[in-house]
Structures are given as C-alpha cells and as structure tokens.
Amino acid sequence: RNSFLAAWITLPERAAMVALRDGKLAGFAVMRSCRTTSRVGPLFAESADIAEALVSALADRTGAKAVAIDVPDINKPGVALVERAGMNPSFETARMYTGANPDLDYAGLFGVTSFELG
Numbered sequence: 751r752n753s754f755l756a757a758w759i760t761l762p763e764r765a766a767m768v769a770l771r772d773g774k775l776a777g778f779a780v781m782r783s784c785r786t787t788s789r790v791g792p793l794f795a796e797s798a799d800i801a802e803a804l805v806s807a808l809a810d811r812t813g814a815k816a817v818a819i820d821v822p823d824i825n826k827p828g829v830a831l832v833e834r835a836g837m838n839p840s841f842e843t844a845r846m847y848t849g850a851n852p853d854l855d856y857a858g859l860f861g862v863t864s865f866e867l868g
Contacts, residue, residue, distance in 0.1 A: 755792075758863065765812050769800045779804040779861070781812055788814035793861030798827040801860040802835075819861040828860040 759766040759780050769777035777795035781788050790808065795801035809817055819837070821828040822845075843865055 765808055767804055767808055767811070769795065769804055771796070771800075776800050777804050779808055780863075781805075781808040781814065781817075783812070783814075784818075787816040787818045788812060789864075790817060790819045791861040792859075792863040793819060794858050795860055796858060798831045798860070801828065802831055805835075820865060821861055822856050822859055825856045825859055827857075831860065 758764070761782070763783040764780060765782075766778070766780045768775060776797075777793075777800040779790055779793045779795075779801070781790050788809070790805055793801055793804065795804060805817065805819065808814070817835075817837075818840070819828075819832055821832055823829055823842075
C-alpha cells in the first residue's frame, strides 16, 4: 500500500492532504481532476467532521467546482456527509466476494480510492 499511495498522490493533477489531531494522523484524502468533476479518494478519517474538512480544504486548494466521492453505503456517517453537501448518487456498484465477506472496518472509510482499485 505504501508504494501504491506514494505513486497515486504524486501523479499529475493530484492534491493530497492530512489532518492531524494532537500530532497524530486523524485523516487522509486525495483529490484528482477528472473530465467534469474532481474525485476524492481515498478518503480516510476518524470522523465525518474531519472527512468534510479535508474535502473542503482540498476543493479550496485545487479550485474544484464539482466534487465526487465514492462512499461505501455501509458507512452511514459518510452517506450523511455527502447528502448534507447536496451530493446525489449517480450510479451504484456492488462489492462481491468469493467465500466469506472480509472483516473490514468501514467506520473510517469515507471514500474508496477508485472503483477500479477499491
């Protein structure tokens, strides 16, 4: 993951930001330019407030006019965050596994990196 993220955040037209609380990492987000919108992902945060602050700061920093975030619908605070921001679903996907579902902690996952990568 470290190698991937190092490459992901340094690609052209990317901006990354962290949130610190008491000197410790409390959130991390990357915004990238796409055709008509700026996409946020990954977006990890200890709370919806931190996630919202990261997205807002990245939009300000990059001058983004339209923003999209692919929020896992299992993260209810993440869904509430994008709804408060006036965002609407544009499409849906399904995450599918062979065998048992992996035991993942979705509480801090407010935006996946991309649907192609998860």
